[in-house]
Structure formats: structure tokens, C-alpha cells
Amino acid sequence: EHKINPIFPLFYSYYDKNPAGELSISNGESTPYEKVKVSFYAKQYMDGPRLCADLGTLKGGETKTTPVFALFNDSIFRVTEGTKAAGEVIVEYFYLGKEKKVSFPVTVQVQNRNAMTWDDDRKAAAFVTAKDPLILGFSKNVASTVRYEGAPPVSEDFRIAFALFQALTTYNLGYAVDPKTPYTALSEKQDTVDFLQFPNQTLAYRAGDCDDISVLYAALLESVGVPAALVTTPGHIYVAFDPGLPPDSAGRLFAAKGELIVRDGRAWVPVEVTLVKDGFVRAWRTGAQEWWEAEAAGKTGFYPIREAWGTYEPVGFVEGGIAVSLPPPERIVEGYRRELAKFLEAQVGPRIAAIQAEDRAAKKTADQTANRIGVVYAQFGQLEAAAEQFRIASRRGTYAPAVTNIGNVLYLQGEMKDALEQYEKALSLAPASAAALAGAARCLYALDDTKRMNEVIAKLKAVNPELAAKIDTAKPMPSATAGDPSKYESGSTTSLSVMDKD
Structure with a gap:
């Protein structure tokens, strides 16, 4: 007895390890069959028979069931309309010491290549x-x-x-x-x-x-x-x-x-x-x-x-x-910009309103609020708007987090010397700022100043060993275009530097 399931060309490689059907082999004699092997072959879509099972000994009167496997070639993928194909089950065995081989035909239903269940x-x-x-x-x-x-x-x-x-x-x-x-x-x-x-x-x-x-x-x-x-x-x-x-x-x-x-x-x-x-x-x-x-x-x-x-x-x-x-590229860009504006309106506006309400209730300074708003803009890729908020927050020149974040924006824009200047200014206000130290180290790497970079990393290790460990001097550091702005929120920017939210 046999059952060959409908074959779906899309999964032609799937049937090499997963059953395409099953069949039962019976020994109607009283003497056992030895070294029984069962194979399946569909000449039109296979390069050769696929061994399905090595059943070993089949005792007299015994029946064994085995799955049917098939190693189809990609010619089956040319089937655009359902069709039927001829196949055969091949049984090889030894009976009374003599090698025997029998085969019997089966019909294979092949679905079209776009078919699935x-x-x-x-x-x-x-x-x-x-x-x-x-x-x-x-x-x-x-x-x-x-x-x-x-x-x-x-x-x-x-x-x-x-x-x-x-x-x-x-x-x-x-x-x-x-x-x-x-x-x-x-x-x-x-x-x-x-x-x-x-x-x-x-x-x-x-x-x-x-x-x-x-x-x-x-x-x-x-x-x-x-x-x-x-x-x-x-x-x-x-x-x-x-x-x-x-x-x-x-x-x-x-x-x-x-x-x-x-x-x-x-x-x-x-x-x-x-x-x-x-x-x-x-x-x-x-x-x-x-x-x-x-x-x-x-x-x-x-x-x-x-x-x-x-x-x-x-x-x-x-x-x-x-x-x-x-x-055309200009239409792709136009559609992208138009939808991005809607996205930013939906995401940034509510966040800023929430920050303003929170900071009023907490009686935070205007510098702190502007810095937090700048971080939100930066997270959503609005670097110019972010920089404007950071400049507002740092207008008195004494708020280190905002100065650091100006450096971060400049770094992301590829302005390494200007970014380093801002990080150094932030460190003059807050020498233990991990954010500013990390930013300075990355700028120095980009500027190929290895000696100073190692000095800064040594200071960073004393302040924040975990962050220092992420700056692997044995590997190239991220470029100014790389990014993972999720880390703005948790403490570091786009895998480039650290956004200071204080």
C-alpha cells in the first residue's frame, strides 16, 4: 500500500528531509527478506532514486511502514499548471541468499509552483x-x-x-x-x-x-x-x-x-x-x-x-x-520626506509636550528642559533641531550635558575637530563626564591621535569601565554615518558617542 501526497514545487528541497507520503511493505512468504531497502524515483523531476528506508529484516508475514522521501531537482519548479507525473517505488532485498529487486508504479500529483496550503x-x-x-x-x-x-x-x-x-x-x-x-x-x-x-x-x-x-x-x-x-x-x-x-x-x-x-x-x-x-x-x-x-x-x-x-x-x-x-529618485525622496514629517509630528510632538509638563512639575531649569528636548529631536534624526535646543541649553556656558551633546551632533555630522573642541569644553566643566570622555576618545580615533585617545580611554575606565570596554581600540570605531539612536535614551547615542540627558 502507498500514499503519495500532492507535491508542491515550491518546497522541492523540503521533501528530502520531510515525508512526501508513506508506503507499507509486506512479506507474504514464510521466509524472511533480508537487507530490505526502499527507494522512490520520479524520473521526470529527480536525478536518481532517493533511498527512503533501510528496513533490515522483514520477517515472514510482517508488514512495515516507511515514509517516502524525494530529492527533486529544480526542473519541478517549471510546473506552472497542476500536472501528473509517473513515479516508482523500488524495493531491493535478499531472499534465500539471492538479491532481488522489484518496482511498482505510482502516480505523483504535482501542484503549480505558486501553490501552497x-x-x-x-x-x-x-x-x-x-x-x-x-x-x-x-x-x-x-x-x-x-x-x-x-x-x-x-x-x-x-x-x-x-x-x-x-x-x-x-x-x-x-x-x-x-x-x-x-x-x-x-x-x-x-x-x-x-x-x-x-x-x-x-x-x-x-x-x-x-x-x-x-x-x-x-x-x-x-x-x-x-x-x-x-x-x-x-x-x-x-x-x-x-x-x-x-x-x-x-x-x-x-x-x-x-x-x-x-x-x-x-x-x-x-x-x-x-x-x-x-x-x-x-x-x-x-x-x-x-x-x-x-x-x-x-x-x-x-x-x-x-x-x-x-x-x-x-x-x-x-x-x-x-x-x-x-x-524616479526624486519621487521616492518626496514620498519619504512627506511621510517622515507625519511620523515626526506623531512621535516628537507628544514627547516634547510630556517633557515640558514633567519638567514644570519637577521645577527643572530651562537648560535641563531644552537639553531633554534636544535629545528627543536627536533620537529621531532631527540633528539641526537638536543642535538648536542644545545651544539654548548651553547658552550660559556652564551646563556640561548640553555642551557634550553639541559635540555629539557635530560628531554625527562628521565635524571631528569641532566635536572634540566641545567635548574638551564639557570636560573642563565636568572632568568625570563619561559621555564627554567617550566622545573625545572617538574623535581622537577618527583624527588618528592614538596617544591622546589612549590617555582619554584610561580616564574613562576609571569613571565607567563598562563604557570604556565598548571602545575597542583593536577594531575600527563607527563612522559618523552609523547609528543606533535607541541608545540616546539609555545613555549612549547611535553607537557613536554618549548622549547626556541630565
């Missing part, structure tokens, strides 16, 4: 073809286009994810429910075959269902190194990305609580991909709301792409004839 949501990760040249071309062009749009808001990964989503908006990608295979219905029917578009197909068609747009956005993110995850709620799927911030820093950074998904010590930004025409800000808020509503009911799924790839490898799918024309 939703019995395991992680399967969709196989469609996330991050190495597709078309996907790489789109994502890298967008990333390079916005790279020099000032300091990154939040983090460089956040900026890239933000820009990619906005580029899809500018590209005029649209959400369109597939009337034949809607995800809402099929996700509840685990054995029903769905049709998913590959990312390059969704780009070419400029439209897709929620699952199609999800795998496209995830592929774009992963193609430039931003970790992505598939998020499921009842009848729906969308995407989250990791901006590279520790959860505590991310939680303090954003204005509204509940805007993030925290899983296994990582903070993720949920993005409702079907709102691609409405922009990133609304898509983020909606994605977060959908998550928490479903989470309250215990009906969420969360699948990091890289973990899912461990089971469901992405295929190297490149379809000829697909051409994608990116929007």
Missing part, C-alpha cells in the same frame, strides 16, 4: 525570495536613495524599512483581494490549495492579496538585512520588522505604548501591508492595533522569516520577461 503558516517564508535580482535591485536602490537624507530616524534599519514601504506607496502598489483564493477564507481551511504570488510577480502586477504583499515586503526587508517576520491574526497576515532596538529602549522611544510587538527579547514594528496606499504611519498604527486585539483573544501567530527558512527554504525563482521600473 496553510497547514503551517511558516510555509509562506519559502516565497520570501530575498536574493531575487529584481527584489535586490528595488530594495538597494531605495536604500541608497534615502541614505543621505540626514541622520536616520530611530535607527538605520528603521529608516530603510520606512523608506521601502513608502517606495511601494510611490510605486502605486495596490491591495486587491484574490476572488478565487482569498487568504481570509483559505487560511481557515488548512488542506485547501492557495495561490501565492512571488515577490517579483507582485511588483510586476503592482497588486496582490495580503499574503502576496506580505511576502513582497518581507523579501525587500530581508534583501537589505532588516529582519522580518510574518504576523497572523484570524483570517489575515501582515509583516513586522526588527528596527534593531532593545525592547526597553524602543518602549521609551515611541510616543504611544502598544506600538511594538516584543518577542524573545526583541522589539518588532508591525506594519499592516494592505494599507500600502495610506502610508507607513497609518499602516504601523493599524498593524499594532490588530495585533493587540488578536493577542487579547489568544489568536496570533508570529514567524520570524529567518527561523522559518530553517524548515522552508526560499527558492531561487527568477522569471524571464518581468520588468519593473522604479519611480
